[in-house]
Amino acid sequence: MTKRVEAKYKINRRLGVNLWGRSKSPINKKAYGPGQHGQRRKSKPTDYGVQLMAKQKLKGYYGNIGERQFRRYYQEAVRRKGDTSENLIELLERRLDTVVYRMKFAITPFAARQFVNHGHVLVNGRRVNIPSYLVRDGDQIEVKEKSKQLVAVLDAAQSAERDVPEYIEVDHRAMRGRFLRAPKLSDVPYPVQMEPNLVVEFYSR
Template sequence: MARYTGPRLKVVRALGVELPGLTRKTPNRDYGPGQHGAKPKRKSGFGVQLMEKQKLRYNYGVSERQMQRLFREAKNDKGQTGNKLLELLERRLDNVVFRAGFAPTAVAARQLVSHRHLRLNGRPVSIASIRVKPGDTIALSDKGRQIPMVVETLAEPALTRPEWLAVDAAKGSATVTRLPEANEVPFPIEVQHVVEYYAVRL
């Protein structure tokens, strides 16, 4: 399944939770998409698991194949599978650019990376899925710092910057000080449901 490029608010309404990586907009309706006034159906165990998995996919902008690959890696780790999965997603370069306040969403951050407006440890990069590690420094290029969207977001970040990033907004740079923790994900997620979803499918 390819990366989603359709209406973002429709996804937010369907999942019933704001996904800051997907969009800054807030739904003006308190019910899901579809026929107006329709009563929500009670979800099965599979439905709950699927919804939690989709939250991760849409917020971080990853394909189903990428999710499966990340889950397998997390499962082979010594720690808790769910927490490791969240850590791996948070460490994606496009997400770090977003969490540092260089872009209003992870979608916009991915575009900045693909257009080579970022430097990782001084070298230009264009791959959004690169995984950062403690000690890495991410910086905007001179041209990147002049983009109006970037200037605006640096002044007013979409989210509070996480403690695992040391950000110098004036220089347009951020340093990874430690690995992100599961409780620092910026939206409610029951990651155990995601683990259960993939446990019987992979």
Template sequence: MSKRTSAKYKLDRRMGENVFGRPKSPVNRREYGPGQHGQRRKGKMSDFGIQLRAKQKLKGYYGDVTEKQFKRTFVEASRMKGDAGQNLIGLLERRLDMIVYRAKFAPTIWAARQLVSHGHIRVNGVKCNIASRRCDVNDVISLGDKAKEMALVMEAQSLAERDIPDYVVPDGTDKVTFTRVPTLDEVPYPVRMEPNLVVEFYSR
């Protein structure tokens, strides 16, 4: 399991954007970067810097997956047919923790990962505690009996700040079906993601 190594909102301030689309994000109040030099005027960023930022933003959005895991996903995406950037997004969106988050079973990607790792999630009726598991099209993801009563889950389902995307189809309040692998345009990112820059970063 990938462990969060830094405060989740630090990424927002470093990027200068509300990466997770949360109303509590400090970027809503302070648009400059963290630390004592955060308010200094920024110089022009190099191509490498732009590509690195794009990678950090995408990796951070998916719950700060480890660099090893993220690069392995990229290598797999680049070997598949079609556009490597689109393939990368498709593979990341197939992660079980991300589908749990998209289904509004958890308020954040970290809470979704915790739900999975604590054994509260079923895939096609079978308990699964591996957050990075890749789901297939038409897999049914559901909540375990204990999870249905959890305050965290109820809070997530009442959130007005995000909707369940078209490729995750709900069946009641405790079950969804992953109907297709989405394209970049279909994924409801709160900010602009640039997987093409991530491809350029790893292709150097």
């Protein structure tokens, strides 16, 4: 297990938000940062600090993506036509592990990444074990037949913590779904406010 997975709830406490809207999050009981200095009074953040926090929040939400890979998403978003911040969200939402999470085949983005890595997911009938694989409009995502009765998958599908967004359709009895279209920022069901425009400002400094 990587440090990124082990420290997922430390991300919540460091950022001061319940990033994934989970009832188990320690931020619900300890609304301050981790460590012996976590309860110190915080000074007003600079513009740079605000932008950095927005980046860490967005990067952390998607399973704490590595900095190099996250920067590549920004560069691709800049290269594409249209609003850069909307393009960035679209790229992140097209990740296969994100789609698996949105379809409620996994309980967290970290679990979704591991689920894809272990080869439990089919895209258009073909096994894909790359979490960063970008799904296209109309692609069918399905849990492999032997994996459909896994307790973790059934628990995630039945969880009432979140709903499947409108840009995705899913049949939990068949454990398959379809990515219908690229979402706008307003379509994405973030439990906390995300500010990709500040992320764009951070990288374009």
